[in-house]
Amino acid sequence: MEIVNVNSDIKAILKTPQKILVDPLFNNDVISKVRNFHRSMEQYRATPLVELKCMALELGVKNIYVKDESYRFGLKAFKVMGGIYGLANVLADYLGLNVEDVNFDYFKKPQISEKLKDITIISATDGNHGRGLAWAGAQLGCKVVIYMPKGSTQKRAEAIQSLGAEVHITEYNYDDTLRVVIEKAKETEGSLHVQDTAWEGYTEIPNWITQGYMTIADEALTQLSYQGVQRPTHIFLQAGAGSFAMGIAGYFATIFGENCPKIIIVEPENASCYYASIMGGKEEPVRVVGDLDTIMAGLSVGEVSIEAWKRIPQIACGYISCKDFMSSKGTRLLAVPVGDDPKVVSGESGSVCMGVLHYIMNNDSCQELREKIDLGSNSNILLFSTEGDTDPDLYKQIVYNGYCKSK
Numbered sequence: 001m002e003i004v005n006v007n008s009d010i011k012a013i014l015k016t017p018q019k020i021l022v023d024p025l026f027n028n029d030v031i032s033k034v035r036n037f038h039r040s041m042e043q044y045r046a047t048p049l050v051e052l053k054c055m056a057l058e059l060g061v062k063n064i065y066v067k068d069e070s071y072r073f074g075l076k077a078f079k080v081m082g083g084i085y086g087l088a089n090v091l092a093d094y095l096g097l098n099v100e101d102v103n104f105d106y107f108k109k110p111q112i113s114e115k116l117k118d119i120t121i122i123s124a125t126d127g128n129h130g131r132g133l134a135w136a137g138a139q140l141g142c143k144v145v146i147y148m149p150k151g152s153t154q155k156r157a158e159a160i161q162s163l164g165a166e167v168h169i170t171e172y173n174y175d176d177t178l179r180v181v182i183e184k185a186k187e188t189e190g191s192l193h194v195q196d197t198a199w200e201g202y203t204e205i206p207n208w209i210t211q212g213y214m215t216i217a218d219e220a221l222t223q224l225s226y227q228g229v230q231r232p233t234h235i236f237l238q239a240g241a242g243s244f245a246m247g248i249a250g251y252f253a254t255i256f257g258e259n260c261p262k263i264i265i266v267e268p269e270n271a272s273c274y275y276a277s278i279m280g281g282k283e284e285p286v287r288v289v290g291d292l293d294t295i296m297a298g299l300s301v302g303e304v305s306i307e308a309w310k311r312i313p314q315i316a317c318g319y320i321s322c323k324d325f326m327s328s329k330g331t332r333l334l335a336v337p338v339g340d341d342p343k344v345v346s347g348e349s350g351s352v353c354m355g356v357l358h359y360i361m362n363n364d365s366c367q368e369l370r371e372k373i374d375l376g377s378n379s380n381i382l383l384f385s386t387e388g389d390t391d392p393d394l395y396k397q398i399v400y401n402g403y404c405k406s407k
Helices: 028-039 053-059 069-074 079-094 104-108 110-116 128-140 154-161 174-187 204-212 214-226 243-259 273-280 306-315 325-335 352-362 364-372 392-401
Strands: 002-007 010-014 049-051 063-068 120-124 143-148 166-169 191-193 234-238 262-268 318-322 380-385
Touching: 002 364, 010 273, 010 352, 010 364, 028 079, 028 204, 028 214, 028 243, 049 214, 053 063, 053 352, 063 069, 063 214, 069 079, 069 380, 079 104, 079 128, 079 204, 079 214, 079 243, 104 110, 104 128, 120 128, 120 174, 128 143, 128 154, 143 154, 143 174, 154 166, 154 392, 174 191, 204 214, 204 243, 204 306, 214 243, 214 380, 234 243, 234 352, 243 262, 243 306, 262 273, 262 352, 273 306, 273 318, 318 352, 325 352, 325 392, 352 364, 352 380
Parallel strands: 063 380, 120 143, 120 191, 143 166, 234 262, 234 380, 262 318
Antiparallel strands: 002 010, 010 318, 049 063
16 A cells, blocks of 8 residues: 555545456356346437547546446436346346346336335435436336435435435435434335445345446447547546445456556545545445535445445555545536537536546646556546536536535
8 A cells, every 4th residue: 555645635545456356246247237138228328428639638648538427317327327227136036036037128017017016115315326216116116215314405305306206304424324224124114225335234236236337337448449449548436335436447357357447436535435444454444424524415425335345445556535626626627628528517426536637637746646557648548427417506506606615
């Protein structure tokens, strides 16, 4: 482990990944199975991969590509890809089926819907996971009950409610809201707890959700090949509990093995559970406590997913903790692009990696960090804008007024 001294705005730890092996959770057969399931959905379309040529030139790198998840199923966020695949596995298990033997439309058959109508899907969310489950529940005729942490905006709650889900905003942070949901799921007859983070004794469902994110990575790699790029050199991945980062990193580790791109995990300063856990240097992860206050609602998590904690350190080479203004800056950079680069509508949790990359490439204090991770003129960089303007009012405040919670 190597701590790279940068400044008070950004902290970085570099760590040589453990030997990268093909994980059975992400092998080629699983990738194919997940991809085929998503393609069975009538509404499925690959989201765009945007090339930022002018931004790359300005920052002194070869290429920057942004996977734009604001187009995903009309929900403006990536979470539905994991949520629907996880839910399909849960429902197949409930019905005594193998998910490989059915497609999405199977669950919509009247005789199957009749069996599912008394099920209650329950989950905790900062917004996007709950919205994805609400959409899936509406498609399949399941009742969905969502609990959100304190500080969740009414707009995010209303977006979930508009899809037919029952929504409750608690008085607790995300991690403690999750504890409430665990108890509610035990107490609620006919409930199925579909959560996108893992803890001791609860791993199968979040692993299914994580597998669902691999389709996003598979789309991106296919789209890169169309651009003549066979392999990105660097991938920046934002992390909350880590299920998304685990799915994307696991996919690229499977495809490229020991030649895996350099993967850098990015977190908000007040909720940097991976950074803190790597810094702790112990086998057990560190819990970040407090309000976890950050503009990046989707990353406001203080406890890592134990399944992601087992795997991300085997693949990632860097861990960055950053201040909120980098997210706001990323949103504005993508909203008002350089030259004739295309615009990307990116919400506060989707834009942070763009803001961090821009900061690293433009600050002298980051020179050592750039050199250590070989970030320069030969770099093909892949970013994932995981959400669009899922909170339209906040998005406008950021773009028009430069809003962020902390400087």
